[in-house]
Amino acid sequence: MDTATKEEPAFTGSVSKPHQGKPAASAVPVVSYRDVKKSYGDLEVLHGIDLDIAAGEKVALIGPSGSGKTTLGRMLMTLEEPTSGVIEVEGEPLWQMERNGKLVRANEHHLHRMRSKIGMVFQHFNLFPHMKVLRNVTEAPRKVLGLDKEEAHDRAVEMLRKVGLEDKLDVYPSKLSGGQKQRVAIARALVMRPKIMVFDEVTSALDPELVGEVLAVIKEIAEEGEMAMMLITHEMDFARDVADRVIFGADGRIVESGPPQELFGQPKSDRLKSFLSRFV
């Protein structure tokens, strides 16, 4: 990937990550959480999250299980509604819409429009078992984006080639390995060309020997640049390698955040130190 072809402001960090693009300070973040809280019943699991993700930025979200990482991603994918606070996508509230000058709860029409900018890859793939691989990837472009058959086909094949599965177009998901399934799921989400994509522990359900192939695919996509990523992961080497910024969360709060070298090199909080000590 050639940085010169991209019109990005010069970035100041290490040169080892050519995809890294720090946005100009004035640019609208692709995603912005503002004092977002989430409760399940009486239990508050997120206690006021503030987080901006710049266009094209790759943010890794790490932290102990139960800390609220999945919930944070699911609220962005509109699968879970925040209890309070605002999530903005490209400057527009996701869960609220304007009516007669007031912000009211979003209706399905608003959510549908906003969702076109967001994609998600799940831990358990969630491929459609009754569709062959190709149709898993063409169905949404055809029915949601309204592309014609050839166009959807071409786009899908391009994505499946990118994830290395152009020879599996005509098989059902049940015939694939876990790693292949997850790569199809990635292609299926990518083909919709979202502005930001949530990857929620996409390798946690895989046999160890299949983790590498999936991470390699994600890394390659990350290097292409334009799409922002929220990478929820327990793979620390991967986070260090791919992320522009790492966020460490615990108990429903963001505890520490910064460039990977800093966060992994000089962790400040005791929480993070003890969390990282489990990975060495």
Add this chain to the structure above:
Amino acid sequence: MVSKWLEWLPLMWEGLLITLQVTFLSAIVALIIAGAAGLCRISRLKWLRGLSYTYMLLFRGISLLVLLFWVYFVLPFLGIELSKMAAAVLAIGLNYGAFGAEIVRSSILAVPKGQWEAAQALNFTSAQRMIRVVFPQALIRMLPPMNNLMIELLKATSLIYFITLTDLTYQAMILRSLYLPQTAQIFGLLLILYFIIASVISLLARLLERKLTAGRM
């Protein structure tokens, strides 16, 4: 002996046609009602859920024979006069539709939540999520219990004898009065014919299942 069998055949054939007709038509009515009521049962609209809940509760609790009598003997007093065939199809369809609705409902709910979520993440509308993603998977789950239900329905059609529709059972009763000493043979033949129809229903269900799951598992 063989000549006796030949004498029975025309009557049994007539009865068979009626039984097949009632089974086929009321199965279609039952499946349509089951689909509609099952979907309403999980609708976002409270009044639709309530309506379908009431229907299912009511018609699962009513004896089919009593329902048949109501539709055929009582409705005329309310100004609704149905032919015997229409009354039979309506009563059986309403009764079995109520059981089928529960199969539809539970099969849809059995499709993993992740399927709905993946479809939503791809920005399918809620109707598309159901039609393109969830229902096709639920359909496969529905087939075995629906097969059982349709066999139950077939066997229940013998009740239409009581509103004097000349089905298989009716014709067997006629034959019995004509050939009293051969009662066992006549009812034996009746048994076999129902068994054959039931087997054909199962076969069709299994073929459909195989077609829907071909290459997939």
